[in-house]
Amino acid sequence: DVKVTQSSRYLVKRTGEKVFLECVQDMDHENMFWYRQDPGLGLRLIYFSYDVKMKEKGDIPEGYSVSREKKERFSLILESASTNQTSMYLCASKRFPSGNTIYFGEGSWLTVV
Amino acid sequence: RKEVEQDPGPFNVPEGATVAFNCTYSNSASQSFFWYRQDCRKEPKLLMSVYSSGNEDGRFTAQLNRASQYISLLIRDSKLSDSATYLCVVNSQISGAGSYQLTFGKGTKLSVIP
Numbered sequence: 001d002v003k004v005t006q007s008s009r010y011l012v013k014r015t016g017e018k019v020f021l022e023c024v025q026d027m028d029h030e031n032m033f034w035y036r037q038d039p040g041l042g043l044r045l046i047y048f049s050y051d052v053k054m055k056e057k058g059d060i061p062e063g064y065s066v067s068r069e070k071k072e073r074f075s076l077i078l079e080s081a082s083t084n085q086t087s088m089y090l091c092a093s094k095r096f097p098s099g100n101t102i103y104f105g106e107g108s109w110l111t112v113v
Numbered sequence: 114r115k116e117v118e119q120d121p122g123p124f125n126v127p128e129g130a131t132v133a134f135n136c137t138y139s140n141s142a143s144q145s146f147f148w149y150r151q152d153c154r155k156e157p158k159l160l161m162s163v164y165s166s167g168n169e170d171g172r173f174t175a176q177l178n179r180a181s182q183y184i185s186l187l188i189r190d191s192k193l194s195d196s197a198t199y200l201c202v203v204n205s206q207i208s209g210a211g212s213y214q215l216t217f218g219k220g221t222k223l224s225v226i227p
Binding site for chain 2: 040041042043088090094100101102104105106107
């Protein structure tokens with residue numbers, strides 16, 4: 001059974017803190033993604049990666065960075081958390097180049113106070 | 114123009130009703146299409162792919178109209194458990210990059226009422 005695991009499900013952080021969101025997939029997928037989802041705005045792509053050490057900006061990369069040191073792991077970093085980054089963050093993976101199905105993790109609910 | 118558009122709803126339908134959702138996309142070079150289902154506070158999960166010839170999976174039927182650039186999802190005999198948000202997803206090749214980009218609609222919310 002396919003699995004995308006987001007280790008932190010619920011976090012509360014203070015403004016200005018550095019936040020790490022970790023994601024691991026066990027399907028040997030090349031492509032990995034980070035989205036955020038907000039009411040009325042749908043899924044918005046933050047960053048994605050086609051391969052180890054490779055990253056591409058999505059639609060809303062400002063305030064975020066990512067790291068992909070190993071194929072199975074894709075980390076999202078908020079360098080200095082702000083209240084407008086309170087959201088649900090979804091990690092996903094799929095096979096390159098045209099794998100049909102994208103698999104999501106269960107989501108990380110981040111509240112920045 | 115938004116790349117993938119859906120009516121946000123909510124669609125409130127009684128049990129047993131038939132309900133249809135449409136989704137339009139702007140990129141005529143889009144290559145594959147999907148419907149995902151997302152339950153409240155859960156992650157999206159693949160419901161079904163959408164093929165040019167149309168396809169059916171039990172009570173669910175998906176259709177693609179490339180000429181008009183829209184896809185549809187029909188749910189027959191609605192169940193309470195069908196209550197969810199349905200996301201339209203379009204997969205398009207990124208020009209020159211040899212890679213593909215998934216674009217999500219914002220979703221249509223369905224509530225099936227007893």
